[in-house]
Amino acid sequence: MGKIHAPPLAEQLCFDLYAASRAVTAAYRPALTELGITYPQYLVLIVLWEHESLTVRELGEQLRLDHGTLTPLLKRMESSGLVERRRDNADERFVVVSLAGKGESLRQHAERIQCDMKDQLGLDPQEFEDLQTTLRLLTSRVSP
Numbered sequence: 001m002g003k004i005h006a007p008p009l010a011e012q013l014c015f016d017l018y019a020a021s022r023a024v025t026a027a028y029r030p031a032l033t034e035l036g037i038t039y040p041q042y043l044v045l046i047v048l049w050e051h052e053s054l055t056v057r058e059l060g061e062q063l064r065l066d067h068g069t070l071t072p073l074l075k076r077m078e079s080s081g082l083v084e085r086r087r088d089n090a091d092e093r094f095v096v097v098s099l100a101g102k103g104e105s106l107r108q109h110a111e112r113i114q115c116d117m118k119d120q121l122g123l124d125p126q127e128f129e130d131l132q133t134t135l136r137l138l139t140s141r142v143s144p
Helices: 013-035 039-051 056-063 067-079 101-121 125-142
Strands: 053-055 083-087 095-099
Touching (some): 013 039, 013 101, 039 053, 039 067, 039 101, 067 083, 095 101
Antiparallel strands (some): 053 095, 083 095
16 A cells, blocks of 8 residues: 655645744734734734723634633733723623723824734735735634
8 A cells, every 4th residue: 555645845725824824923023022012912902902892702702712712811911901801790700801001002003013014014905905805714614
C-alpha cells in the first residue's frame, strides 16, 4: 500500500489564514503597546465603544469567544481600569460589562488606529470591502 502524502504547506489554506492573522495582529502591536493594551483587549474595547455595555454572553457572541476565555480577559481589563463588571439589576445571573474611565479615554485613538491599519494593508476601499466579505462568508460557512 502506498504512502499517503499530505498536501504541502504552500497549498494549505489554513496556513495562509493563520499567517495572515498573525501578521495583521503583529501590525497592530506597536499602536496598542503605546496605549498599554493587548490585541484581545482592543477587540473588547471596540465592541464596547459601539455598544456602551453588554452582558458577558453578548460580548462573547460579538467576539466569538467562549466564557472561559473572556472572563479572565475581562478581569484583567477591570483591574487596569479599562472596563467595569457588575451584576445585571434585572437578572443577577448575568454580568454586564461597560467602559471604565481608561477604556473610554482610549476611544479617541480608535479612528487613527483603523486608518493606520488600512494604510498598512495597502488595499483600496473596494479590495478592503471584498476581503471583509470573503472572510465573513468563510467564517459563516465554517461556524457551527
